[in-house]
Amino acid sequence: MRLAAIPFLRPLLRAQLRAQLRPLLPIALACAALAGCANPGGGYVVSEVGSFHVGGRQVTLSGLPEREIVFTPGAAPLKVNPNGDFEAEQMYAQYVKLASPKAKYPLLLIHGGGLTGVTWETKPDGSPGWQQFFLKAGHSVYVNDAVERGRASWSRYPEVFKSEPFFRTKKEGWELFRIGLNGSYDSDPAKRRAIEGTQFPTGAFDQFIKQGVPRWSTNDAATQAAYDAYVQKVCPCVIIVHSQGGNFAIQAALNAPGKVKAIVAVETSGSPDPDKTDWSALKATPMLFVWGDNLARYPFWQGIAGRIDRVQQKLAAQGGVADRMELPQLGIKGNSHMLMMDRNSDQVAQLIQDWFAKQGLMH
Amino acid sequence: MRLAAIPFLRPLLRAQLRAQLRPLLPIALACAALAGCANPGGGYVVSEVGSFHVGGRQVTLSGLPEREIVFTPGAAPLKVNPNGDFEAEQMYAQYVKLASPKAKYPLLLIHGGGLTGVTWETKPDGSPGWQQFFLKAGHSVYVNDAVERGRASWSRYPEVFKSEPFFRTKKEGWELFRIGLNGSYDSDPAKRRAIEGTQFPTGAFDQFIKQGVPRWSTNDAATQAAYDAYVQKVCPCVIIVHSQGGNFAIQAALNAPGKVKAIVAVETSGSPDPDKTDWSALKATPMLFVWGDNLARYPFWQGIAGRIDRVQQKLAAQGGVADRMELPQLGIKGNSHMLMMDRNSDQVAQLIQDWFAKQGLMH
Numbered sequence: 001m002r003l004a005a006i007p008f009l010r011p012l013l014r015a016q017l018r019a020q021l022r023p024l025l026p027i028a029l030a031c032a033a034l035a036g037c038a039n040p041g042g043g044y045v046v047s048e049v050g051s052f053h054v055g056g057r058q059v060t061l062s063g064l065p066e067r068e069i070v071f072t073p074g075a076a077p078l079k080v081n082p083n084g085d086f087e088a089e090q091m092y093a094q095y096v097k098l099a100s101p102k103a104k105y106p107l108l109l110i111h112g113g114g115l116t117g118v119t120w121e122t123k124p125d126g127s128p129g130w131q132q133f134f135l136k137a138g139h140s141v142y143v144n145d146a147v148e149r150g151r152a153s154w155s156r157y158p159e160v161f162k163s164e165p166f167f168r169t170k171k172e173g174w175e176l177f178r179i180g181l182n183g184s185y186d187s188d189p190a191k192r193r194a195i196e197g198t199q200f201p202t203g204a205f206d207q208f209i210k211q212g213v214p215r216w217s218t219n220d221a222a223t224q225a226a227y228d229a230y231v232q233k234v235c236p237c238v239i240i241v242h243s244q245g246g247n248f249a250i251q252a253a254l255n256a257p258g259k260v261k262a263i264v265a266v267e268t269s270g271s272p273d274p275d276k277t278d279w280s281a282l283k284a285t286p287m288l289f290v291w292g293d294n295l296a297r298y299p300f301w302q303g304i305a306g307r308i309d310r311v312q313q314k315l316a317a318q319g320g321v322a323d324r325m326e327l328p329q330l331g332i333k334g335n336s337h338m339l340m341m342d343r344n345s346d347q348v349a350q351l352i353q354d355w356f357a358k359q360g361l362m363h
Numbered sequence: 364m365r366l367a368a369i370p371f372l373r374p375l376l377r378a379q380l381r382a383q384l385r386p387l388l389p390i391a392l393a394c395a396a397l398a399g400c401a402n403p404g405g406g407y408v409v410s411e412v413g414s415f416h417v418g419g420r421q422v423t424l425s426g427l428p429e430r431e432i433v434f435t436p437g438a439a440p441l442k443v444n445p446n447g448d449f450e451a452e453q454m455y456a457q458y459v460k461l462a463s464p465k466a467k468y469p470l471l472l473i474h475g476g477g478l479t480g481v482t483w484e485t486k487p488d489g490s491p492g493w494q495q496f497f498l499k500a501g502h503s504v505y506v507n508d509a510v511e512r513g514r515a516s517w518s519r520y521p522e523v524f525k526s527e528p529f530f531r532t533k534k535e536g537w538e539l540f541r542i543g544l545n546g547s548y549d550s551d552p553a554k555r556r557a558i559e560g561t562q563f564p565t566g567a568f569d570q571f572i573k574q575g576v577p578r579w580s581t582n583d584a585a586t587q588a589a590y591d592a593y594v595q596k597v598c599p600c601v602i603i604v605h606s607q608g609g610n611f612a613i614q615a616a617l618n619a620p621g622k623v624k625a626i627v628a629v630e631t632s633g634s635p636d637p638d639k640t641d642w643s644a645l646k647a648t649p650m651l652f653v654w655g656d657n658l659a660r661y662p663f664w665q666g667i668a669g670r671i672d673r674v675q676q677k678l679a680a681q682g683g684v685a686d687r688m689e690l691p692q693l694g695i696k697g698n699s700h701m702l703m704m705d706r707n708s709d710q711v712a713q714l715i716q717d718w719f720a721k722q723g724l725m726h
Binding site: 042043044045046047048049050051052053056058060067069070071080081082083084085086087090092094096099116117118121122126128129131132135145150151153154155156163164166167169170171172187206207209210211212213214217 | 405406407408409410411412413414415416419421423430432433434443444445446447448449450453455457459462479480481484485489491492494495498508513514516517518519526527529530532533534535550569570572573574575576577580
């Protein structure tokens with residue numbers, strides 16, 4: 001028997017229901033206002049933003065002379081003793097944890113050489129980068145700064161770090177990252193000649209260069225040790241890695257069998273030796289190799305791509321998933337080495353997100 | 364007439380209500396699961412996590428000799444030319460924007476000397492820090508790394524930065540930050556003698572030291588310029604500033620009248636000259652000075668506090684809000700210089716949050 005079928009009861013029933021529903025209204029309205037319940041408006045519910053340092057060790061310096069430092073112009077110099085205990089060779093990582101991730105595993109975004117985790121944050125042109133894209137897509141996201149860079153900090157040299165650092169010039173960034181062809185850089189931004197059809201927002205190039213950090217050629221072992229500790233701490237996980245980071249991330253996955261559930265190697269320039277490495281630990285780890293445009297116009301990049309292609313072949317030969325996404329072959333033209341900063345970065349990220357779904361990595 | 368008062372209708376009414384409420388259940392459950400609607404479970408709805416660099420300029424180096432660098436052990440050295448264009452003296456800032464902040468203005472957390480924005484993130488003992496506390500309390504939060512530090516990057520010296528950097532020893536951190544009295548540090552963590560009743564998690568001290576970064580004594584002008592640009596970019600805002608950052612943050616507020624709506628100076632060690640500064644631009648900016656414990660046991664801190672007290676007196680004398688929170692006087696004992704990392708950091712943050720509310724800074 002439906003009460004609403006009894007005509008004289010209908011208005012009373014409606015009033016009764018309204019009274020019963022009223023307490024639920026604020027919840028529904030709050031959902032709409034906070035844009036978090038069904039993810040309208042692109043917001044997402046975060047349970048925690050946090051960070052940590054991982055790896056590193058105590059080092060002690062002794063026998064170094066005191067230095068006089070003038071802390072305030074005009075004031076008398078103060079003596080500073082540089083000897084003592086320090087921490088060295090740690091790595092920094094920051095996470096944004098979603099309350100209800102749609103991804104089965106957290107996503108680690110690993111940067112390339114001479115750069116930090118800022119690579120993945122807001123793009124130099126001010127629009128959202130891949131960190132924000134993958135948060136919105138339902139991943140808890142980790143972004144790290146490798147040993148020697150950014151918030152990981154660096155150590156006195158040559159006493160702790162064994163060599164001098166070097167600093168990437170704008171010219172190198174412009175040409176190596178395939179924004180312009182070799183010889184097209186100029187100190188005057190108006191005179192720089194970008195590669196035709198580039199997706200890189202060239203007006204934001206100087207802003208991009210502000211993200212650069214000095215690098216050392218002598219910290220690879222410490223960097224790998226910190227990446228290994230990082231994977232042990234936060235995985236099982238999925239990794240997107242860029243450029244020089246490929247060497248560390250792929251080696252870390254080899255060193256922790258089963259911990260890394262997938263790797264997307266974006267314009268990877270580094271890797272363990274394709275021919276001298278036992279790849280069997282990665283047989284069950286799907287990998288996707290993503291390449292931008294214009295590789296063939298740079299001898300340097302042809303060499304790099306050839307090596308990484310051999311890694312891909314080795315992985316495929318042992319029966320693993322070793323997919324390839326060469327963007328120009330998909331009709332997506334003009335991408336630089338810094339895909340995640342290019343104007344069409346969301347389009348490329350969506351292809352990667354679709355691949356994650358296809359690999360069964362989303363709930 | 365209440366239908367439920369008619370006995371034979373009660374079971375039918377219950378079934379009818381259940382049917383009517385069922386469509387709303389998924390919303391209520393989603394709210395509960397996502398922990399975002401009424402903020403149960405501490406989650407919060409974020410519209411964007413992002414970052415930017417602000418300030419800085421192009422510098423050009425020339426005439427420096429080429430260097431040979433061995434990039435891979437055993438490989439032939441490669442020549443690297445250190446000359447060219449670089450960006451220098453920029454600052455880095457990261458933000459977490461809430462979809463519906465309860466605070467009227469974004470909150471800028473500004474770190475102290477030899478440290479970065481990591482100061483405000485997860486505490487060295489792994490529990491949530493003030494960034495997370497104030498996000499949960501309803502503030503959109505900005506965290507920066509000042510010029511020369513962390514993700515702001517640093518420049519070649521003495522060509523760009525005009526002096527050598529110096530590195531804080533563990534002993535200095537232990538004693539200067541009032542974790543142990545002078546002379547109580549030891550290289551062996553087990554032999555370090557903390558000040559009795561300290562709130563600092565001494566077992567996490569080495570983890571804290573990993574947050575340290577080198578510093579220069581010659582970058583103050585560039586640092587101030589970047590802070591000024593930062594305030595112009597993101598304010599109106601509210602600032603919490605720690606230690607050495609006080610000098611830059613308070614000067615930035617003086618340089619941008621009306622932009623900074625309140626300043627909480629936590630254990631501030633730096634400030635513009637109390638007696639030579641025109642404080643009138645801060646007359647309408649409420650300020651709160653927060654101090655931990657044991658200041659009187661360190662001559663250094665007695666000197667610092669005396670100077671900052673004069674700043675407070677100047678602000679009060681011109682009729683502004685210049686409040687003081689000396690924690691031991693409130694019965695809160697044992698706080699170190701690193702209040703935001705102490706075990707009772709949430710208790711201290713809540714006092715600041717209450718002060719924000721009292722100043723009318725919350726919706």
